[in-house]
Amino acid sequence: MPGSQAAVAASFARERWLLPRRYDALRARALDRFLREELPHAAFYAPFAGRPLHELPIVDKRTVLADFASFNRFGITLEAALEVAEAAERSRDFTDQLPGGVTVGLSSGTTGTRGVFLVSESESRLWAGILLGQLVSPVSLRVMARRPLRVALFLRANSNLYETLDSNRVAFSWHDLTQPVGDHLAALAGTDVLVAPASVLRRIADLDERERRAIRPLQVISVAETLDPEDETVIAAAFGRRVEQIYQATEGLLAVSCPAGRLHLNEGHVHVEPEWIDHRRFHPIVTDVNRTTQFVVRHRLDDVLLAAPGPCPCARPGRSIAAVLGRADDVLHLRASASSGSDDLVPVYPDVLRHTVALAGDLGDYRIEQHGEEWHLAVTSATPVTALARVSVETARLAERLRALPPVVVPMPWPTEAPDAKRRRIRRVS
Numbered sequence: 001m002p003g004s005q006a007a008v009a010a011s012f013a014r015e016r017w018l019l020p021r022r023y024d025a026l027r028a029r030a031l032d033r034f035l036r037e038e039l040p041h042a043a044f045y046a047p048f049a050g051r052p053l054h055e056l057p058i059v060d061k062r063t064v065l066a067d068f069a070s071f072n073r074f075g076i077t078l079e080a081a082l083e084v085a086e087a088a089e090r091s092r093d094f095t096d097q098l099p100g101g102v103t104v105g106l107s108s109g110t111t112g113t114r115g116v117f118l119v120s121e122s123e124s125r126l127w128a129g130i131l132l133g134q135l136v137s138p139v140s141l142r143v144m145a146r147r148p149l150r151v152a153l154f155l156r157a158n159s160n161l162y163e164t165l166d167s168n169r170v171a172f173s174w175h176d177l178t179q180p181v182g183d184h185l186a187a188l189a190g191t192d193v194l195v196a197p198a199s200v201l202r203r204i205a206d207l208d209e210r211e212r213r214a215i216r217p218l219q220v221i222s223v224a225e226t227l228d229p230e231d232e233t234v235i236a237a238a239f240g241r242r243v244e245q246i247y248q249a250t251e252g253l254l255a256v257s258c259p260a261g262r263l264h265l266n267e268g269h270v271h272v273e274p275e276w277i278d279h280r281r282f283h284p285i286v287t288d289v290n291r292t293t294q295f296v297v298r299h300r301l302d303d304v305l306l307a308a309p310g311p312c313p314c315a316r317p318g319r320s321i322a323a324v325l326g327r328a329d330d331v332l333h334l335r336a337s338a339s340s341g342s343d344d345l346v347p348v349y350p351d352v353l354r355h356t357v358a359l360a361g362d363l364g365d366y367r368i369e370q371h372g373e374e375w376h377l378a379v380t381s382a383t384p385v386t387a388l389a390r391v392s393v394e395t396a397r398l399a400e401r402l403r404a405l406p407p408v409v410v411p412m413p414w415p416t417e418a419p420d421a422k423r424r425r426i427r428r429v430s
Helices: 002-018 023-041 061-066 078-091 121-135 138-146 181-188 198-205 229-239 350-359 384-401
Strands: 103-106 116-119 149-155 170-176 193-197 219-223 243-249 252-257 263-265 270-276 281-288 304-307 320-326 332-335 345-348 366-371 374-379 408-411 426-428
Touching: 002 121, 078 103, 078 116, 116 121, 121 243, 121 252, 138 149, 149 181, 170 181, 181 198, 193 198, 198 219, 198 229, 219 229, 229 243, 229 350, 252 270, 252 281, 320 350, 332 366, 332 426, 350 366, 350 384, 350 426, 374 384, 384 408
Parallel strands: 149 170, 149 193, 193 219, 219 243, 366 426, 374 408
Antiparallel strands: 103 116, 243 252, 252 263, 263 320, 270 281, 281 304, 304 320, 332 345, 366 374
């Protein structure tokens, strides 16, 4: 469709060349216009018309799902959206839309509450241009000038949103994670841009060199999961490419990595208010000025982001983060010790716990689940008794530094993990 491709191209050009030159002015103007002209079209926000952003209520996923129709322009109910989305999940045909060309998608519910999103055709085209503008490397751009760039995406579900990438300049293919990854390998020969969850990239990287000889992408991009530093090292070595990242949630495109290795928040389009946990960690409260079908306004995410220190060496404008540390229910908790003088629970962040586990020596792959006072541990390479002893020692040392009571570490069998589930090595069950 020439008109659709022209819209994606215009969005790409604006993102790539215009926005960096007029960053502050354009984003301020977009937020002002959104609050004045678009916000009153959702029933929930109509009473707040004309008010500045900081006077609007902070909401979360549960708030939106409880009154879904009032958060979107067309009054689409949660039941109507779920009917289309769940039918697509069962049939594996993701082309159906609601009246008006509205696409429905589901998140996989990493934080325990499954998200539902609505996007229009025009929003999809804008998203595609923004993503390509931020992500396509110079070498991939040169390929696009000669022939279509071959992009392979591994995800649990496809979407009309992702299919917007397909054009005469991009040859897009979706690979269903509900099927064995091995079934897709033959189709990856000649792929220019490989996009997949970190666990899938690691799986491909661990193949015999002969098996992945034909898979030589120009760009390797991790999505949908937190990229573990250990996995990043293995994947980069296997492909001979820096591992890039896209940070996207039900609430929209939130960040894309740069050549310096940082994730840059998408603040040209998404206004981010940090809710600080400490001097570097924060929960983002986001307002997407491009979403006018389903409104994302002062939406508080459970994700924990780690702010990067100082300006980014790449000189890209806007705030950058060093990492997405994990979902909030991947933050484990210990009881404060008597010496702390506090009755509060002490959070143990995934990045800290990963480092602690690394100090326990080579355990191979591992899973840690918190069940109340107990931390359940499964490992692949070390013997369970040895692993248990080492991890118990290191977590006790960590607890002492945190002025907390050490956890009771107990063994567990390797948990059953669906092939389309987002992998979490560290998980808080209760």
